[in-house]
Amino acid sequence: MLYGLTGELAYLADARRAADATLNFLSDGNGVLKDEGTGDGGGFKMIFVRYLVYLYEADRTQTQYLDFLQRNARMALEEARNEQGLFGPSWAGPPPLGRVESLTNAAAVGLLNMVAGLK
Numbered sequence: 001m002l003y004g005l006t007g008e009l010a011y012l013a014d015a016r017r018a019a020d021a022t023l024n025f026l027s028d029g030n031g032v033l034k035d036e037g038t039g040d041g042g043g044f045k046m047i048f049v050r051y052l053v054y055l056y057e058a059d060r061t062q063t064q065y066l067d068f069l070q071r072n073a074r075m076a077l078e079e080a081r082n083e084q085g086l087f088g089p090s091w092a093g094p095p096p097l098g099r100v101e102s103l104t105n106a107a108a109v110g111l112l113n114m115v116a117g118l119k
Contacts, residue, residue: 003058015055016062022048023068028092031068032075035090042089042104046111053114066118073115076108 002011026034033045049069056065076091087108088095095104 001054004054012059016059019052019055019065022052023064027068030075030092031071032092033072035092037089038101038104040103042101043107045091046107049107049111049114053118056118069111069115069118073111076111080108 002008003015023031028034033048036042036044049072052065052069056062056069060066072091076087079093080087080091080095082088082094082100084100086095086100087105088100089104089107091108091111
């Protein structure tokens with residue numbers, strides 16, 4: 001956001017470093033964001049995805065971000081839904097039996113919405 005407001009390349013470089021650290025340390029071995037749990041933690045992935053989309057839109061040469069976003073959306077859509085079509089906190093597999101929290105479900109739905117229009 002700071003890069004977009006100022007045009008200062010240093011802000012874009014900072015954003016890339018933060019995004020790269022997240023991709024490296026907060027993803028599983030398949031490049032999917034780790035399960036952040038329930039409660040507020042379940043929504044943090046959606047916040048990260050939103051800003052990674054903004055970063056990719058600011059610099060489309062960084063195609064690793066698009067690949068990451070699409071991989072996570074594909075995993076969520078194909079692997080992370082229960083019989084009712086609801087998502088849990090893990091995008092690598094279906095939610096555990098029982099209740100599904102609205103925030104973790106919204107995080108996956110947000111991911112799908114935000115990634116759907118990217119090319």
